[in-house]
Amino acid sequence: MVCLTFLPASPSTTAMAQDAKAQSQIEKAFPHSSKCKRCHERVYEEWETSPMAKSIHSPAYRAALAVYLNSTMGKDKALCFRCHAPHVREFSDHAQLFVDQAKAGDPSLDGVACSQCHLIKSLDLSNHPPEPKYEIGSKTLYGPYGDFVQNLAHQSMELGLFQKSDLCLNCHQSVPSASNLGKTNDLLGNWDQSRAVRSGKECQTCHMPQQVGESANGEKKRKIANHSFPGRVGKLRQEAAKLDVQTKVDGDKTTVTVKVQSLVPHNLPTTHPAWASVVLGLEIKGKNLKTVFSDKRVYGRTYLDAQGQKTVFDFEATKVAEDTVLKPEETREEIFTFPTPKDTKTFDVEVGLNYAPLNGPASFLERVETESSKGSQDPVFQPIEIVRRTENVPVGK
Template sequence: MIPKFFLKVGRLIGCAIVLFGWMIAADSIAPRSAGAEPTKPLEKAFPHSEKCKRCHLRVFEEWEASAQSRSILTAPFRISLNRLIEAKGEKGAMMCFRCHAPHILEYPSHLKSFIDEVRSRDPRIDGVGCSQCHLIKDVKTEENPPLPIYALGKTIFGGYADAVENLAHQSEANPLYRRSDYCVTCHHSLPSMDNAQPLPGWLGNWRATKAQKSGKTCQTCHMPEAFGESANGERNRKIANHSFPGRFGKVRAKALEVDFETEVTGNTSHVTVTLRSLVPHHLPVPHPGWSRMVLDLTILGKNLKKVYGEQRLYERVYGDAHGAPTVFDFEAATILKDTLLKPEETRVESFTFPTPTDAPSMDVILTVTYSPVHGPKEFLDQIEKEAPLGTKDRAFQAVEVLQKKKNIPLKKR
């Protein structure tokens, strides 16, 4: 029979071996910035979000409805990726995956596999999922765009303290997750290729805005807090929303204020529109390159028949190396036109049109929408062909931001 003393020593040695083995493994999968590519299999280092669902159902369902969950799934992304690869080779795809599947930063040798997964139309990997976000420990803000630094191990980082102990992972509160610096790693600008001169960023001078100086961050609007449970069965507390509302979601209605005045002077009428951007970044953010917001003026006359219409476009029009317009910002060498609303900008638009005749009044309707995808016919045809819903795909649908109407009485003439 083995003495109890040796049994205890054996257990201690066994625990030490397990702990030492885990420490060696953790050290061997240090971030890319610290050395070689991790030896741990990618699917172990970055587990699929389906695994997180087991304990974090509410958060998973919110994320599943978000644009982030579709970062490598959409037809426009797949077609754009193929176009970039045709022009720059497979290595060019690193630029896309840096944000659409950022774990490529840790596993660059898997680039071909990432491309194949996207082309399969049913990838087995996440693009932007739980682990791609919650394994970020720091950000190199001096890089352009800022670079996320991963710490691959058993610790999950987040913005909340006092996490419930569990067997799945360790938890660590990280103030980075409550700062805009965290978000700009992927929402700042397109990484430059071929040592090209970088173009202006997507956000504008957000650090100088009233919102930023008052303490508001990206998360304030795009991850609004509400009472709920972070993990199944956990006590309710304020938890950040993981559907990341923006273009999609109710938050878009709070991005802009629109007022207008109408003046009728005989045969001519005038509408003056005041737009006030309430967000600390460009509106819209000019990525992808076909991103566009539309202000539509519609005038209805007798029997509610449309008698006049005019639009103003808010967008950044890129030019390629030959000066031709392109909606693919990875082809951009210059900016041909920029009508984006600047951070917290107030802009006035004026419209002049013939006063409707034989009508007791006219209806003035102003509508602001996010435009559907636009671009070369070949590109749109490819999206229609590859998207499961064809022209009913979300990419082809305009998204209303707001609408305002007024009925203006008219004098008989």
């Protein structure tokens, strides 16, 4: 005989109700991006295409999060979300909710969205990385305008921080690791010494380019900033590097000298996640355009864990074994030597600089594949071209 009325509510129903309550509490403090879309449609649509809109969705993030949570550091459940969904900082008791939603693959919580930036009131620059300070319960949104138009949804306030790199540094400057790698785990390098930055450029100048348009629906005449955050995706990539290719045929031996000139005022690539790398590939195509020689150089960092084994997870890293990233505005010269192609009057020299596809242990790659609705066709498994040069070289006498 079972008397249902005396059974306690099933744990899962209670948990769901608690989660819903927690989420509405979180979204009261950090209004969901869908609330801003109504009046800021252009900004919303740009942001929606940016990687930031998917900062807790991606298969690579979810797979790496799982590895992290199983690691010795994994007790701090909020750690990854501190930058990928920074409102967790104010709701650390609910870190599990963020974890559960990210794991499920279709989170309704925002990651790096409108409120997560526009509610930042100040930064504590004494910490490394700097800490954003939010004022919970405030309805004031901070932004670049002093002469803002009033609106019915929120108060506005001008904050100079929004036109400064500092705002971006709090997530982009460095990431935690198993031991304090200090400067070696710095993601950007000596960016503040670069020509671009010394000439007055901020992160926003390149990654949030300005134009004139609507700041809110129906508002015209203003300088506005692009919110699609061009990086690996977008046209900015074409401004990342120049390749100068010189080929010298010397009898049976040919030498190709490639000068890779980085135009980026910070490290290329930035090395979080730790598998991030840029590859310079060389291919020599001889008779019938068959590849007769190929070689490459990899720009990135090799990290070692506490056991001295290579790791692609920076949260396990205790040491940097090798660092080949292109430093801010650096020109690197690479020399390739190979036998001169035979039975042909000319050959092609193809040189390309690409962001490398995802890399790591087989079990991790499989996990990413399983997490992705596109499986092995997920874009993370494809290289992304930065620049390419092809030259046809006569073999001569």
